[in-house]
Every structure is written in structure tokens, then in C-alpha cells.
Amino acid sequence: MDEELVAFIRSLRPPYRTGVISNAWPEARHWLENKRRAADAFDHIVISAEVGVTKTDPRIFHLALDGLGVTPKESVIIDDFAENIKAASEIGMHTILFRDPEQTISELRQLLSINE
Numbered sequence: 001m002d003e004e005l006v007a008f009i010r011s012l013r014p015p016y017r018t019g020v021i022s023n024a025w026p027e028a029r030h031w032l033e034n035k036r037r038a039a040d041a042f043d044h045i046v047i048s049a050e051v052g053v054t055k056t057d058p059r060i061f062h063l064a065l066d067g068l069g070v071t072p073k074e075s076v077i078i079d080d081f082a083e084n085i086k087a088a089s090e091i092g093m094h095t096i097l098f099r100d101p102e103q104t105i106s107e108l109r110q111l112l113s114i115n116e
């Protein structure tokens with residue numbers, strides 16, 4: 001998880017609600033909370049090992065959307081795997097394919113109409 005991107009995500013709260021969907025191992029939540037100290041940047045965290053479904057399954061996206069209280073059209077997903085982006089797009093989510101922090105933040109600012 002990139003420091004610059006996490007800092008930017010923190011800056012979005014409020015008014016935006018933020019979340020994580022991770023195809024991760026059972027201890028990932030502990031890692032995010034205690035080792036990485038990034039959990040505070042997010043309103044909702046969905047870990048595949050905890051819910052029994054992984055990205056690209058639409059159910060994992062709906063779990064995250066429900067947890068945040070938003071619709072697909074009100075959401076943006078950032079991911080570094082094209083297949084995850086495609087799956088999220090198919091249910092109506094806005095998407096950004098992560099290549100590097102600067103590109104991702106720039107695209108997210110543009111999508112949210114946030115001036116630098």
C-alpha cells in the first residue's frame with residue numbers, strides 16, 4: 001500500500017467515505033491496523049479471507065458498497081489488476097487502474113472534480 005496514496009485517501013475524509021477491498025490472507029486486517037497503520041484511512045474494510053469471496057466476484061464489491069452505504073455509480077475503485085477493474089466496471093463502479101501514485105491521484109482528483 002503506497003504511503004502517498006493512503007495520505008491522499010485520508011485527506012478525502014470527510015466528505016467522502018473510503019474503503020478497502022483486499023484479496024488477502026486472514027491476518028490482513030491486523031496488518032492494516034497494527035503493522036501498516038493504514039486502517040484509519042478507511043471507513044470500511046473487506047478482506048476476502050474473512051468474507052469468503054474474492055475480487056473479481058461481484059459479491060465482494062457489493063459487500064463493500066453496502067458497508068459504505070453507496071451505490072456503484074457513487075463509487076470509485078482503484079486496483080492494480082485489470083481483471084478487478086473490469087469486474088467492478090461491469091457492476092457500474094467508476095474505475096482507476098493503478099500504475100503509480102501520481103497518476104492515480106491525478107485521475108481521482110479529476111473524477112471527483114478536486115482542484116490541486
